[in-house]
Amino acid sequence: MQLPPALCARLAAGPGAAEPLPVERDPAAGAAPFHFVARPVRFPREHQFFEDGDVQRHLYLQDVIMQVADVPEKPRVPAFACQVAGCCQVFDALDDYEHHYHTLHGNVCSFCKRAFPSGHLLDAHILEWHDSLFQILSERQDMYQCLVEGCTEKFKTSRDRKDHMVRMHLYPADFRFDKPKKSRSPASAEAPGDSGERSEGEAMEICSEPVAASPAPAEYPLPSALVRVPLEDLKATRRKPNNADRLRKGVGGSHHCWAWHPPWAFLRPSGVAALGARPSPSSPSLSLSKWHQQLSSEAVRDPQILETTWTHYWEGDVDGLSPPAGPTLRMYF
């Protein structure tokens, strides 16, 4: 098929429409037995006309088994560690690190360290768990928003919301990211083996370490052995967080330092919104090891240290056992 040479030039030139030649139809044109009528044609989805193109499309879809030799190997880099304070995961591929970072440090509540798969769920969590105004308002109006994106329904209680999600949105009844907030009393909040918390979906909970007998505190290696930064540096002056930082942890930036808040951090008199009753300095949680008890008394004296101290321990997730390879988070909602 030979195209006129000027055609490519026409394509490259500017837009324009041809000045149409005069149209002059003779009625005899459409007279019987001739029946031609110029008209645009439309084809619906299943029309046979589309067969060839459709077949090619599907051949393309099916052809995606990647050839072994052609797959670019994940680029390996010299091993490096996650820079988030308290996280000691080591990586040798950037993709793995990216995934780790986004999963564990990406949408983390700075109050309770829980990580969430998305900013949307994190925001809802902060609102429902850490905002006292929300609690007040929810007594008078429906505040619990449906978690499905695009659904604007709100409910009186988280239970009602869950029922809605199960009935209307066909969500599983044990949806991982919709655990109701349990009302806590100060003493029991950090008690280890809080079976109420553990029972839900426990069979699936990967982060629960195999339970063994508590070793004596002396056997417990100091956190500094796991953290790349020596203990001395933890006492170095760090930036004081402001309240805005506390309410939400974003991704990246110097917020990294504030990912881990030891329980006693909330003891400081500060402008932080009322968080409900918290353990007082004089009665640290029973799950704390001796080392923590030491630090907690220091903490009262020197607020700066609080910000830099690191701990895994929270609500008895890990009972002072051999430290896990990475931060032990539960993806609670």
Next chain:
Amino acid sequence: MWSRRQGRLRPTVCGVEELRRRRREREAALRKARREQQLVSKRLLRDDAPEEAGEGCVAAILGETEVQQFLRQAQQGTEEKEREGALVSLRRGLQHPETQQTFIRLEGSMRTLVGLLTSNQALLQLEAARCLHELSHSEQSTVAEACLPATSYLLTYLSGHSSDFIELCLYTLGNLIVESEAVRRQLLPQGIVPALAACIQSPHVAVLEALGYALSQLLQAEEAPEKIIPPASASSSILASTLPQHMLQMLQPGPKLNPGVAVEFAWCLHYIICSQVSNPLLIGHGALSTLGLLLLDLAGAVQKTEDAGLELLACPVLRCLSNLLTEAAVETVGGQMQLRDERVVAALFILLQFFFQKQPSLLPEGLWLLNNLTANSPSFCTSLLSLDLIEPLLQLLPVSNVVSVMVLTVLCNIAEKGPAYCQRLWPGPLLPALLHTLAFSDTEVVGQSLELLHLLFLYQPEAVQVFLQQSGLQALERHQEEAQLQDRVYALQQTALQG
């Protein structure tokens, strides 16, 4: 994404002939499926590193105890590497249909897998997602449907940040979507459309391509025109969401256009448009001008690159344009130049030439657009004449009967506009070409030739003499017994003899 997707079957295992044979078989199977309206294809992402995959083929089938063992190790192992390794072994085993069956029959297996999918260990999550992906790709519905408990999580993760993971979730969802209406009946209320609408804002090309794939599967569903596309279907509606605008953005030509992504969204648009639900809405979003510009871009691209699979993008673009041009809204939209640009014709012919060389089966689709452009447009008809495109058009006549009919129809579109047009059609190569097509045996080809002759004789009577001189009457006589043709043959014979 083109470079990544161009991986094909391993050439080390089979020779070129074998590959061709397999392709022909698959093509035949697809044609059969389409005729039965069962055209379903899934996508598989699978990338084993060479050393791990071993010699050529897939891993061995796993038995029940092995599956259980791997699951237990993954869930309860102490060393992270060990847990990951267990899942990798499971995933390899799941490449086999038998292992898949074993897996789904094992009590609690999916529950465990979902638990691993939602765990806080990033690499375990990824491996669990890969296992799920293998299962989703299965041709057996029991296996694919066994993945349903995971869907709410897959959707939740679409608003996460890890692009590899999201990509995997999207391909898995796409495979599940196409499985059955039962699966879609769960995914739609779970909010798949809003989830996709949020995810489409991702800057990652791989994610966008995966999203386009999943969306195209959703739109291809049989119930899509009633339940998924129309604006009235509220939260599960595609047209009511921001998806159409984003789709059109992905198709805008320019440095940011990615062919792999564009292909997927072009197909999405095609499924929406040919459902004929609410095309004026799309025209309102600028679909015609975007697609027109894309067509120009494609024509430019085919001139430069050798074989980039551009026909995969050209096909849906042509279809979308052709169908949109039939909408009444096209005529009434303000004073906008809704596709009057002559360059569209130039681009189309460049693409027709490309099809002629690389993919002749797509010629009818290109000619369909040409018909829709020229039918009611004196301007486009004039362009064809002034750009000397009649002769190239005639060169397509021998390709096939379908193509011949369409070429003749386009010529009729021009001729019926009157003497000013016919004067430019004759003298020229048209009459000899017509005499040639009159020799065809196909009734439709001959019938269309007769229509064209009639118009030519009417508006350009001088042509009659030449027709007679070149044994036109004999050519006509051949068909005077044919039921569908005889009236017209007779009428033409009369005209010729009187003229």
